[in-house]
Amino acid sequence: MSQRALVSTICSPLPAFEVRQLSFRYDSVRRHPFGDRSNWVINGMELTIRQGEIVGVIGPNGSGKSSLLKLLTRLVRPQEGTIRLFGAELGGLSRESISRQVAYMPQDLSYDFPFSVLDMVLMGRFPYRRSGLWNLVGWERQEDLAVVEEAMAQTDVTHLATRMIATLSAGERQRVLLARALAQVPRVLMLDEPTAHLDLNHQLDVCRILQRVHAQLQMTVLLVSHDINLASQYCDRILVMKQGTVVCIGPPQDVIHPRVLTEVYGCQVLVDTHPDTGLPRVSLPAQDRHQTVAASGML
Amino acid sequence: MIVHPSPSQTSMSDPPPTAPPVPMRRYEGMASWQALRARRWYAVIGVMMLLTCGAIVFCLQFGAHTLTMAEVWSALTFSTAGREDVARVIIWDIRFPRILMGLFVGASLAITGAALQALVRNPLADPYVLGISSGAALGATIGLALGLGAIVGGLGLPLFAFIGGGVSIVLVYGIAISQGRLPMHQLLLAGVIVNAFCSALMMFATSILNPASLYKVVLWLMGTLSAPSIPALIGIGACLLIAIVLLLRESQALNLLAVGEDAACSLGVDSDRVQRTVFFVSAVLTGAVVSVSGMIGFVGMVVPHVVRILCGADHRLLLPVSALVGGILLMVADTVARTVVAPAEIPVGVITALIGGPFFIYLLMTRKYRFFA
Numbered sequence: 001m002s003q004r005a006l007v008s009t010i011c012s013p014l015p016a017f018e019v020r021q022l023s024f025r026y027d028s029v030r031r032h033p034f035g036d037r038s039n040w041v042i043n044g045m046e047l048t049i050r051q052g053e054i055v056g057v058i059g060p061n062g063s064g065k066s067s068l069l070k071l072l073t074r075l076v077r078p079q080e081g082t083i084r085l086f087g088a089e090l091g092g093l094s095r096e097s098i099s100r101q102v103a104y105m106p107q108d109l110s111y112d113f114p115f116s117v118l119d120m121v122l123m124g125r126f127p128y129r130r131s132g133l134w135n136l137v138g139w140e141r142q143e144d145l146a147v148v149e150e151a152m153a154q155t156d157v158t159h160l161a162t163r164m165i166a167t168l169s170a171g172e173r174q175r176v177l178l179a180r181a182l183a184q185v186p187r188v189l190m191l192d193e194p195t196a197h198l199d200l201n202h203q204l205d206v207c208r209i210l211q212r213v214h215a216q217l218q219m220t221v222l223l224v225s226h227d228i229n230l231a232s233q234y235c236d237r238i239l240v241m242k243q244g245t246v247v248c249i250g251p252p253q254d255v256i257h258p259r260v261l262t263e264v265y266g267c268q269v270l271v272d273t274h275p276d277t278g279l280p281r282v283s284l285p286a287q288d289r290h291q292t293v294a295a296s297g298m299l
Numbered sequence: 300m301i302v303h304p305s306p307s308q309t310s311m312s313d314p315p316p317t318a319p320p321v322p323m324r325r326y327e328g329m330a331s332w333q334a335l336r337a338r339r340w341y342a343v344i345g346v347m348m349l350l351t352c353g354a355i356v357f358c359l360q361f362g363a364h365t366l367t368m369a370e371v372w373s374a375l376t377f378s379t380a381g382r383e384d385v386a387r388v389i390i391w392d393i394r395f396p397r398i399l400m401g402l403f404v405g406a407s408l409a410i411t412g413a414a415l416q417a418l419v420r421n422p423l424a425d426p427y428v429l430g431i432s433s434g435a436a437l438g439a440t441i442g443l444a445l446g447l448g449a450i451v452g453g454l455g456l457p458l459f460a461f462i463g464g465g466v467s468i469v470l471v472y473g474i475a476i477s478q479g480r481l482p483m484h485q486l487l488l489a490g491v492i493v494n495a496f497c498s499a500l501m502m503f504a505t506s507i508l509n510p511a512s513l514y515k516v517v518l519w520l521m522g523t524l525s526a527p528s529i530p531a532l533i534g535i536g537a538c539l540l541i542a543i544v545l546l547l548r549e550s551q552a553l554n555l556l557a558v559g560e561d562a563a564c565s566l567g568v569d570s571d572r573v574q575r576t577v578f579f580v581s582a583v584l585t586g587a588v589v590s591v592s593g594m595i596g597f598v599g600m601v602v603p604h605v606v607r608i609l610c611g612a613d614h615r616l617l618l619p620v621s622a623l624v625g626g627i628l629l630m631v632a633d634t635v636a637r638t639v640v641a642p643a644e645i646p647v648g649v650i651t652a653l654i655g656g657p658f659f660i661y662l663l664m665t666r667k668y669r670f671f672a
Contacts, residue, residue, distance in 0.1 A: 095564070104562070
C-alpha cells in the first residue's frame with residue numbers, strides 16, 4: 001500500500017464505495033432458463049474504493065465499465081449484491097442525497113437546446129434547490145451562485161459564461177460539464193471517458209483540472225477511460241475489468257503488465273517505462289506482430 | 300416583444316456568435332448579477348402581463364363593429380351603468396369571453412408545446428404529437444354524427460371531445476409504459492400510432508356523415524373560438540392555472556431532462572415522476588383545449604421557439620413567457636380572423652399560420668438560432 005493510500009485510510013475509516021457480490025443485467029435481456037450467467041453485465045463484483053484516491057477503470061468494450069458507474073450512482077439498480085457509499089447502503093439513500101455526494105459526468109449530452117454555459121453549470125445546484133410557494137420555479141440562492149462561480153473559476157470557463165453550449169469546442173464543453181459536476185460539491189466524482197474525442201492539449205487540461213480538484217478538495221475520483229497511458233499517469237490505482245468482473249486492481253506499476261493486458265484485451269501489448277514519470281507506458285507492437293492471441297497461440 | 304432591462308442581460312441569453320472573448324472583469328459580480336436574474340424573472344413576467352392586458356383592451360375594440368377607445372373604457376368601467384348600452388353588451392357578452400378564450404387556448408397550447416419539446420427532446424414536438432387531439436376530434440365527430448352536439452346546454456360537443464381525448468390519454472399511456480417507466484421514444488411512437496388510428500376512424504365517420512354535419516365537423520377541425528360558453532371558459536381557465544403551477548414546479552427538472560436523462564437522474568431528478576407529471580398535465584390540457592376550440596395549429600410549436608430566441612432556453616422563464624406570448628398571439632390572430640372579412644370569419648388557425656410563419660422565418664434568418672446546431 002502506498003504511503004498516500006495509507007494516510008487516507010487512517011484519516012477516513014469509511015471507504016467511499018464498498019461493493020459486495022454485485023450483479024447486474026439490463027432487464028431487456030431475457031432470463032436464461034439454465035442459470036447461464038453470460039448475459040450479466042456485472043457479475044459478482046467485489047470492490048472497495050478508498051476515500052480520496054483516483055481510480056481509473058479500464059477494460060475492453062462491453063466489460064461493464066459504464067454500467068459500474070451507473071450502478072454506483074444508482075442510475076440503475078443491481079439485481080444482487082450491495083453497494084455502500086461512505087458506509088450507508090446506497091438503496092436507502094434518496095436520489096437527492098446521493099447526488100449531493102456523487103457527481104456523475106456522462107459521456108454524452110444533448111446540446112440541441114440553446115442553454116448558456118451558466119445555465120448548464122447552475123443545473124449542478126439542482127440537488128440543493130429549495131422551492132416553495134414564493135419560489136415556485138426554484139431560483140438559486142446567493143450561496144448557490146457563489147459555489148457556481150467558484151466551480152467555473154476552477155475549470156476556467158468563467159469567460160464562457162454567456163456562450164451557448166452548442167457553440168463551444170469539445171474541450172470547452174468537457175470543462176463546462178466538469179464545472180457542473182463540481183457545482184454539486186460532491187465527495188466522489190465519476191467521469192465516463194472524460195478525455196474521449198479531445199486533442200492532446202485538451203486532454204492535458206482536463207487531467208490537470210482533475211488533479212487540482214482532487215488535491216484541493218480531497219475528492220475521490222473514479223474515471224473510466226480507454227486511454228491506459230493517461231490512467232497510468234494520473235491514477236493512484238487502476239481497476240481492470242473483463243466481462244463484468246474485476247481482473248485486478250492496484251497501482252499502475254503492478255497492474256499494467258503485458259500479461260494482464262493481453263489476457264484482458266486479447267491482443268499483444270508492449271509495456272515500457274515512461275521516460276519522465278517512470279510509470280508504465282503501453283503501446284501496440286508493429287503491424288506484422290499484431291495478431292490476436294487466439295490466432296498465434298502464444299499464450 | 301420581451302423587454303430586457305439591461306444590455307448585459309440580453310447578451311446573457313443570446314450572445315452574438317462572433318463576439319470576441321469577453322474580459323473577465325465583467326463577471327466579477329456574477330453572484331449579484333445572478334440575483335438580478337431572479338428579479339428579472341418577475342420583471343419579464345410583469346411586463347408580459349401588462350402587455351397581455353394591453354392586448355386584451357386593444358382586441359376589445361375590433362370586430363364587426365369597431366368601437367372607440369373611449370367606448371371600450373366606459374363599458375369596461377361600467378361608467379354607463381343603468382343605461383342599456385350597445386358597446387357594453389358587445390364587449391361584455393360577446394367579445395370579452397371570446398378574447399379570454401383566445402388567451403387561455405393560446406397560453407395552453409404554447410406552454411404545452413414548450414414542455415413537450417423539452418420532455419421528448421425534439422424541437423418539432425407540439426401539443427398534438429401526443430395523439431390526444433385526434434382522440435378528441437374523433438369524439439367530437441362521433442358526437443356530431445349522433446346529433447348529440449347540442450345536449451347538456453350546448454356542452455355536448457366539448458364533452459364528447461373531452462371523453463375522446465381522455466380515452467386516447469389512457470391508450471397512449473398504456474402503449475408507451477414499459478416496466479413502470481415511460482420511455483420517450485415509445486411515448487412519441489404511441490402518440491403517432493393513436494393519431495393515425497383515430498384519424499382513420501374519423502375519416503370513416505366523416506365519409507358517412509350527412510353534408511350538414513360534415514360541414515360542422517370540418518369547421519370544428521379547423522379550429523374556432525366563436526361563441527364560447529361560460530362553463531367551458533371556466534373549465535379551461537382552471538385547467539390552465541393548475542397546469543401552469545405543476546409545470547413551473549418541474550421547470551428546472553425539465554431543463555436538466557432536456558440536456559440528458561441519465562445526467563438529470565444523477566443530479567437528483569426523479570425522471571419517472573417528472574415525465575409522468577408533464578405527460579399527464581400536457582395531455583389533459585391539450586384534450587381540454589381541443590375540446591373547446593378544435594385544432595388550432597402552429598401556436599404550440601412555434602411560440603416556444605420564438606420565446607427561446609428572445610429569452611433563452613431556461614424553462615423557468617420559457618414556460619410562463621411562452622404561455623403569455625401564445626395567449627397574446629392567439630387573441631390578436633382571432634381579432635384579425637373576425638375583423639378582416641366581417642361579418643364573416645376566417646378560421647383562426649389560418650391566421651396564426653399566416654402571421655407566425657413569416658415571423659418565425661424572419662427570426663431564424665436574422666438571428667443565429669442554435670436549436671439545430
